[in-house]
Structure formats: structure tokens, C-alpha cells
Amino acid sequence: MKSLKKQRRIQIIIAAAVALLLAAVLIGYGFRDGINLYRAPTQVMEEPPAPGEVFRLGGLVEADSLTRGQGETVSFSVTDGAHVIPVRFTGVLPDLFEEGQGMIGTGEMQGEVFVATEILAKHDENYMPREVADSLKEAGVYEVPGS
Structure with a gap:
């Protein structure tokens, strides 16, 4: 009887380990x-960046630099x-x-x-993405509104 309980416990542990491994692989794949x-x-x-590396670039759109092709x-x-x-972007700007x-x-x-595949812009007068604001503050270009 004890060996049957022991064997069942080992099966449950192995099944849980396989399920955990499968979950980790699916999360990584996603x-x-x-x-x-x-x-x-x-x-x-x-x-x-490495050639072909996809990343997000942020900052201020430079004045008088917008040209439509x-x-x-x-x-x-x-x-x-x-x-x-x-930056070059093909599509409809926000x-x-x-x-x-x-x-x-x-x-x-x-x-x-x-070469951008997606462009995101501010959504109101005071909003600036946190990453953009932080990088502009580091460069000494941006001041927090109202301060």
C-alpha cells in the first residue's frame, strides 16, 4: 500500500514539473x-542596435523635419x-x-x-511617455509641466 502512495506521489510531482515546464516554454514563445x-x-x-533588432525609439519630433513622401x-x-x-514611416500617423x-x-x-512600423503619439496636452520624459530630463531638455 505504501509503495502505491509513493508511486502516485512521484507521478503527480512529475506531471506538475512537466506542466510547469510547458507553461514556461509557452510564455517564452509568446x-x-x-x-x-x-x-x-x-x-x-x-x-x-544589432542589425534587424526591433526596438522602440522615443523623443521629441524635431521642428521643421516632417516631410511627406x-x-x-x-x-x-x-x-x-x-x-x-x-525616421521613416509608411502608414497613417496618429x-x-x-x-x-x-x-x-x-x-x-x-x-x-x-524605419518605424508603428508610431505612438501623446494623447493630451500634458502627456509625454515616461521613457521619453526621462531621457529628455537626462539630456537637460525637458522640464516637468507646472514646475
């Missing part, structure tokens, strides 16, 4: 493309006050996207140009 690290233009210049292609520059990165405002784009570097 996150493989879902984790995009944020970088400011200064970080991109100091530590260039063929079709839905748009080019502009993003700055954190210290460095400037040219309604609140404009020069001098904060933005975050997801994409990859192709040569010296960041």
Missing part, C-alpha cells in the same frame, strides 16, 4: 517578439536634445502627431535611418 526595449536617440548613437511615407527626425535620428511633441516608434535601424 514573448519572443513582444518585448521591445526602449531607447533614446543618445542610447542608439552610443550603443548601436510618395503615398503614405513620412520622414521626420526624433531628438532628445543631444542627438538626432532620422491624429495627435505633430512637430515638437513626444512620440515613440517601434521599428529597426536600416543604415542610419530608423
Whole structure:
């Protein structure tokens, strides 16, 4: 009788270990493309990303840098006050996207140009993504509104 209980306990432990391993593999598989690290233009210049690495680039859209190309292609520059990165995006920009405002784009570097697949813009007058505000504060360019 005791050996049967012992055998059953071992089976349950093995089944739980397999279930835990399977859960960990599924979580890892789900996150493989879902984790995009944020970088400011200064970080991109100091530590260039690996070829094909998808990441998020954020900063302020540089004044007078927005140019519209063929079709839905748009080019502009993003700055954190210290460095400037040219950006190319094909698609429809968010309604609140404009020069001098904060933005975050997801994409990859192709040569010296960041090619974005998605652009996010502020959602009201006072909002700036935390990562963008932090990187601009480090560069000494951004002050918190109301302070």
C-alpha cells in the first residue's frame, strides 16, 4: 500500500514539473517578439542596435523635419536634445502627431535611418511617455509641466 502512495506521489510531482515546464516554454514563445526595449536617440548613437533588432525609439519630433513622401511615407527626425535620428514611416500617423511633441516608434535601424512600423503619439496636452520624459530630463531638455 505504501509503495502505491509513493508511486502516485512521484507521478503527480512529475506531471506538475512537466506542466510547469510547458507553461514556461509557452510564455517564452509568446514573448519572443513582444518585448521591445526602449531607447533614446543618445542610447542608439552610443550603443548601436544589432542589425534587424526591433526596438522602440522615443523623443521629441524635431521642428521643421516632417516631410511627406510618395503615398503614405513620412520622414521626420526624433531628438532628445543631444542627438538626432532620422525616421521613416509608411502608414497613417496618429491624429495627435505633430512637430515638437513626444512620440515613440517601434521599428529597426536600416543604415542610419530608423524605419518605424508603428508610431505612438501623446494623447493630451500634458502627456509625454515616461521613457521619453526621462531621457529628455537626462539630456537637460525637458522640464516637468507646472514646475
